[in-house]
Amino acid sequence: MKTGPLRRRAFRRVFLGRSLSLVGDAVVPAALALALLRATGSVSSLALVLGCAMVPKLLLLPVGGVVADRFNARTVAVATDLVRCAAQLLVGLQLLGGEPSVGLIAAAEVVGGAASAFATPALSPLVGATVGAEDRQRANSLLGTAGSVARLGGPALAGLLIWSAGPGWAFILDAVTFAASAALLLGVRVAHAPLPKRSFRSDLLEGWTEVRSRDWYWTSLIAHGVWNLTAAVFMVLGPAIAVRSLGGEGAWVAVLQSGSIGVLVGALLAGRLRVRRPVAAGNLAAGLYALPLAALAVPAPAPVVIGAYGVAMAGLGFLGPVWETTLQNTIPEHVLARVVSYDWLMSLGAMPVGYLLAPLAASAWGSGAALAASALLVGGACAATLLVPGVRRFLVTAGERHPGPQPGGARTAEPARGEAA
Structure with a gap:
């Protein structure tokens, strides 16, 4: 009998906590931009603060992966929620x-970005520990x-808060959502087998070895990194083309x-969909991003660009859950956070390169040729x-478990309890 993940109390708490913090995070970007521009009138101040949040996250992601594997993922998630609550409350x-200090705001964003580097790798092990493979x-x-809904409603909520009460309340809201998430996660109990005592470098290398030993994984990471690089190109060049050739700001x-x-x-x-070749299907879905890039290069009429971008982002929305499920069902639990941290490092690290290039x-x-x-x-x-053997041979077969490598370096996902994950 299928019960669904939300019938599990532990996952329900994880889901509610994550959803609340996503709403808060979706409100903050617009509030931060307007607040700093109001206070300083300087775009460089905004760039400084954004960089202060991104750089520590990139530098500390592998460290966050080691910490999430060494300690209980629930404990790491609660601690980082509380740190981010304090940082957003300070902002x-x-x-x-009334007289904000750009230096203090930047320092708070450094702390928040560093905490995010520890929180991000902890989420996948937390989901894997609270939900069975079939769900x-x-x-x-x-x-x-939940993330998509937050991104849709976040800007509108930010506008309402900024118009009615001021941008500071958007950060107070974000702080409250992190506090609520921490409170919800305190009620979650997950099993954790601590790693053997050894050097930090050994733990890092073990995570990298897990990445390198799976051809389906590291080749997919390269493709996902290219996706993020080209997404950055689209975001840099797209607004000017939309204003110039597609009908103005409204088109963008x-x-x-x-x-x-x-x-x-x-x-x-x-x-709703179950695919037998999740890695191949997810990567092909990600490849749909070529459509809006090509449409904007022409540029095609605005409705074509708008539709193409919607299709491309549907591919991304499909890839995310399929990819996360594949990792949770395939990568050993004791190293999952480290493997995920390298995934995020590749993806996030590629975007600044795209912004620069x-x-x-x-x-x-x-612009068209680029x-x-x-x-x-x-x-x-x-x-x-x-073309990679591991990608082609990576199959999900209902009712079977395949804990070891398959021929050609592939691994088969581990759907337990009779249903393909």
Whole structure:
């Protein structure tokens, strides 16, 4: 009898806590931008604060993976929620005070970014520990859906808070959501087998060995990194083309809204569809990002670009839950957080490269050529993973468990209790 992940009390608490913090996080970007521009009138101040949040997260992700594997994932998640609560509360109080210090806000974002580096790798082990293998894809789909809904409603909620009470209250709201998430997670009990005592370097190397030993995994990471790089190119060059050739700022807003809806649709589909070749299917879905890049390169009429971006982001929404489920069912529990941390490091690290290369490529070749090259790059990288033996041979077979490597370096997902994950 199928019960569904939300019938499990432990996962229900994880889901509610994660959903609340996602709503708070979705409100903050607009509030932060407007607050700093109001206070300083300087775009460079905003860039500084954003960089202060991103850089420590990138640097500390592998460390966060080791910590999440060494300690109970629930404990790590609660601690990081409390740290981020304090950081956002400090920013909110600074903004409510009327004379905010950019230095203090930047310092708070450094702390919040560092905490995020520990929280991000802990989520997948937490989901894996609270949901059985047969329900994990539904669980990850629910989390993806919650994120999509938060991204859709977050800007509107931010606008309401900023208009009615001021941007500082958006950060207070985010702090409250982190506190609520920590309170919910305190009621979750998950089993944890501590790692043997050894050096930090040994733990890092063990995680990297797990990544390197799976050809389906590290080749997919390269494709996902290329996706993020080309997404950054789209975000840098897209607004100017939309304003110049697609009908103005409203067209760009429509493109972004289409993407948010697409991610939601893709996440919902992932909760309903079961694919026997999840790695191949997920990578092909990610390759759909070539469509809006090619459409914008022409540029095609606005409705075509808007529709293409929605389809591409539906591919991303589908990939997320399928990929997370694959990792949770395949990677050994004691090393899962470290493996996930390398995944995030590759994905997040590629975006700054795209932000840097986009204007250079546009200046050298023109925006259309840069976007066309990006379309070929992401489409080719995602499709090329099908040439990898491990990707082709990675199958989910109902009712079977395959704990060891398969021929050609592939591993088969481990769907327990009679249903394909």
